[in-house]
Amino acid sequence: QVQLVQSGAEVKKPGASVKVSCKASGYTFTDYYMHWVRQAPGQGFEWMGRINLNSGDTNRAQKFQGRISMTRDTSISTAYMELSGLESDDSAVYFCVRAVLIGNWYDYWGQGTLVTVSS
Amino acid sequence: EIVMTQSPATLSVSPGERATLSCRASQSVRTNLAWYQQKPGQAPRLLIYGASTRATGLPVRFSGSGSGTEFTLTISSLQSEDLATYYCQQYNAWPRTFGQGTKVEIK
Numbered sequence: 001q002v003q004l005v006q007s008g009a010e011v012k013k014p015g016a017s018v019k020v021s022c023k024a025s026g027y028t029f030t031d032y033y034m035h036w037v038r039q040a041p042g043q044g045f046e047w048m049g050r051i052n053l054n055s056g057d058t059n060r061a062q063k064f065q066g067r068i069s070m071t072r073d074t075s076i077s078t079a080y081m082e083l084s085g086l087e088s089d090d091s092a093v094y095f096c097v098r099a100v101l102i103g104n105w106y107d108y109w110g111q112g113t114l115v116t117v118s119s
Numbered sequence: 120e121i122v123m124t125q126s127p128a129t130l131s132v133s134p135g136e137r138a139t140l141s142c143r144a145s146q147s148v149r150t151n152l153a154w155y156q157q158k159p160g161q162a163p164r165l166l167i168y169g170a171s172t173r174a175t176g177l178p179v180r181f182s183g184s185g186s187g188t189e190f191t192l193t194i195s196s197l198q199s200e201d202l203a204t205y206y207c208q209q210y211n212a213w214p215r216t217f218g219q220g221t222k223v224e225i226k
Contacts, residue, residue: 035215037215044206044217044218044219044220045163045206045208045217046217047214047215047216059213061214062214095162095163099210103151103168103169103210104151104210104215105153105165105168105169105208105210106153106155106163106165106208107165107168107174108165109162109163109164110162111162112162
């Protein structure tokens with residue numbers, strides 16, 4: 001069965017960076033896109049960007065340009081999202097989400113990684 | 120960016136009754152719309168894609184309809200396990216955007 005297992009919760013100081021991993025199993029890793037979406041406490045969802053797991057090409061939301069890096073390691077079926085210059089309003093649950101190539105809806109979600117930014 | 124507006128914010132429905140959730144897009148998204156269910160403390164789950172196609176294994180009491188800018192998610196006979204927040208999301212344009220959610224409560 002398809003599983004996306006994310007790394008554990010993080011606590012970071014303002015200005016620091018965080019790197020979240022997302023290990024995929026149960027399907028051919030490179031046949032899909034991986035998107036990154038976050039949810040601030042009690043809020044809705046915000047799309048951050050996506051990576052083509054085959055080519056490595058990325059697209060980022062304008063809001064995160066210059067702050068977000070998305071990579072993947074196909075040898076271990078793992079995608080990564082690194083966010084730099086953290087501020088308090090970056091405190092949120094970060095999700096990796098698998099997107100079908102044709103259509104792009106999200107058919108599987110990781111369990112989420114809580115990132116807390118606090119001095 | 121396309122703004123997705125959901126209504127109502129909260130919906131209280133008795134078990135066995137119909138629940139109707141609405142989602143409006145600020146511009147046409149054709150049928151490139153999905154619905155997700157999020158239970159407290161859990162990751163979201165795909166319910167509907169293509170505005171009306173049920174995800175694999177989804178109970179038939181869930182149905183989606185609409186195109187363009189107006190969409191509806193219907194739960195024909197609400198069950199206690201349907202307590203959750205429901206989100207619509209458009210995947211027609213960048214950036215992808217979500218509605219703010221409708222919280223379904225059991226009356």
